Amino acid sequence: MWFWLSVCVLSAVGWADSEAISSQHSAAEGRKGVKLIDSRSSTGVEGTIEDQPYQVSFKIDNTYYCGGIIIGEKDIVAPAHCTYGVSPEQVVLRAGSTFRHNGLIIPIAEVVTHPDYNEPAFDKDVGYMITAEPIVFTKTIQPIALPPRSRALAGDVVIVGWGRRGEAVDAPSRVMKTLAHMYDSMKCQIAYPTLMTRNKACSSNFHLGGEELEDCQRETDGAAIQDGMVVALVTFTGVCGHESSPSLFADLAAPEIRDFLHDNLGV
Structure with missing residues (x-):
């Protein structure tokens, strides 16, 4: 209850466009099948356990x-x-x-x-x-490896997981993946002033579920993968389909x- 009471009262602000998103694989492979809702938000595509055995x-x-x-x-x-x-x-x-x-x-x-x-x-x-x-x-x-202590988290990451937590939501039945771009912590400090700490990381918005926005819910499950390491765990995503609403993570290198x-x- 505390989780969604806290999340739902937060507001988000916009920011400038950024460079294209990629993955730790080739850029073409990482983008394959990913539907961009807008310039700063992406939806999930089907993953496989062979690609995500961790x-x-x-x-x-x-x-x-x-x-x-x-x-x-x-x-x-x-x-x-x-x-x-x-x-x-x-x-x-x-x-x-x-x-x-x-x-x-x-x-x-x-x-x-x-x-x-x-x-x-x-x-x-x-x-x-x-x-x-x-x-x-x-x-x-x-x-999969953890990042070194105090490793800076920046650039592009692949988000993997099922996306939604708990019994009251309809999580995808198979593992999913999508793309996100990490931001300076100030983006989330402005959007979530009571939640952003030195132990957290901030990214562009994303949705691990299907392509349809009507199916979209804020997500509280998933992990960020970069350079062959799990670098962060999803705390919650932004408001579905809104580029001005960032996503928040636990930074595993903090x-x-x-x-x-x-x-x-x-x-």
């Missing part, structure tokens, strides 16, 4: 809840707003499938949220899960976030 999904109490990213032999990183208040017994985590209802079920032994996660402001919006047994890596189940993951997971 992607997992998990249910809470038998209902789809969130996505996560494999970062180690037993380690899954996810937003704190997805791990907060969750116990291992509630989690059914699936890996190795393009479709969130399929794949290998991996038991979870521990769910941890950043101890300083701030629910009203969503600061330090990161948590992790530890699997009960080491993950057996295959072509469709692979880890010292307070990166140190939390390194000190607890050794990654």
